[in-house]
Amino acid sequence: MRLENALADAADWAEFGFAMLLFLGSHVFAAMPRLRNAAIEKLGAVPYRTLYSLLSMALLVWLIRAAARAPYIPLWEIAEWQFLVPHLAMPVVCLLIAFGAAVPNPFSLGGRKAGFAPQSPGIAGFSRHPLLWGLAIWAMAHLFPNGDLAHVILFGLFASYAIAGTIMFDRRRQKEMGLVAWQLRAAHTSNFPGVAFCTGRWRPRLSALNPIRLGIAALFYVALLALHQQVIGVSPWPFG
Numbered sequence: 001m002r003l004e005n006a007l008a009d010a011a012d013w014a015e016f017g018f019a020m021l022l023f024l025g026s027h028v029f030a031a032m033p034r035l036r037n038a039a040i041e042k043l044g045a046v047p048y049r050t051l052y053s054l055l056s057m058a059l060l061v062w063l064i065r066a067a068a069r070a071p072y073i074p075l076w077e078i079a080e081w082q083f084l085v086p087h088l089a090m091p092v093v094c095l096l097i098a099f100g101a102a103v104p105n106p107f108s109l110g111g112r113k114a115g116f117a118p119q120s121p122g123i124a125g126f127s128r129h130p131l132l133w134g135l136a137i138w139a140m141a142h143l144f145p146n147g148d149l150a151h152v153i154l155f156g157l158f159a160s161y162a163i164a165g166t167i168m169f170d171r172r173r174q175k176e177m178g179l180v181a182w183q184l185r186a187a188h189t190s191n192f193p194g195v196a197f198c199t200g201r202w203r204p205r206l207s208a209l210n211p212i213r214l215g216i217a218a219l220f221y222v223a224l225l226a227l228h229q230q231v232i233g234v235s236p237w238p239f240g
Contacts, residue, residue, distance in 0.1 A: 100130025
């Protein structure tokens with residue numbers, strides 16, 4: 001029986017490791033311009049983005065489910081208040097995604113180079129990397145109610161990957177733009193969320209809040225709550 005349990009545990013850890021390897025490998029592929037451009041040239045931009053998004057989502061769901069199946073090795077005791085942390089953080093994540101996708105932002109993932117105004121940088125004033133910080137906040141918030149080894153590895157790697165990505169994108173864009181152009185374009189922005197606001201370099205304009213994007217953020221949050229148990233396999237309402 002002990003041998004069977006050990007083999008089952010090893011198989012579950014192997015599945016988790018393989019899912020993690022494939023997920024990270026798919027993103028390394030997307031970060032390599034030569035390979036990515038070759039795929040876009042062969043498939044077309046829209047089919048490539050569609051297929052890549054579907055693949056990433058499928059791998060993410062598998063990875064999260066594999067972490068849940070991995071042997072439970074507790075690292076800290078879970079208190080009731082820790083289950084509330086994701087509920088406080090996820091509205092912020094949904095807002096970052098809704099306002100960070102497909103907007104004028106030449107600095108990072110998900111932004112458009114056209115239409116960016118350095119004096120009025122929009123979401124880039126809050127952070128040059130809203131999607132990556134959304135991923136980091138999602139991961140860090142989910143660490144609180146998941147204090148076992150597999151989930152700490154999972155969410156810790158996601159948070160580290162996202163934060164490292166913000167630094168990588170800043171270095172890449174600075175090299176592409178040149179130091180002077182970078183300083184001019186990034187003067188009213190910041191990497192870490194809110195720093196430009198706290199230092200007075202950026203002030204949000206309420207008139208710039210897009211009600212459609214606010215609605216998308218709200219719908220996204222509701223959808224995450226509604227589909228969490230069906231897709232992830234865990235209820236978002238542990239006290240319900």
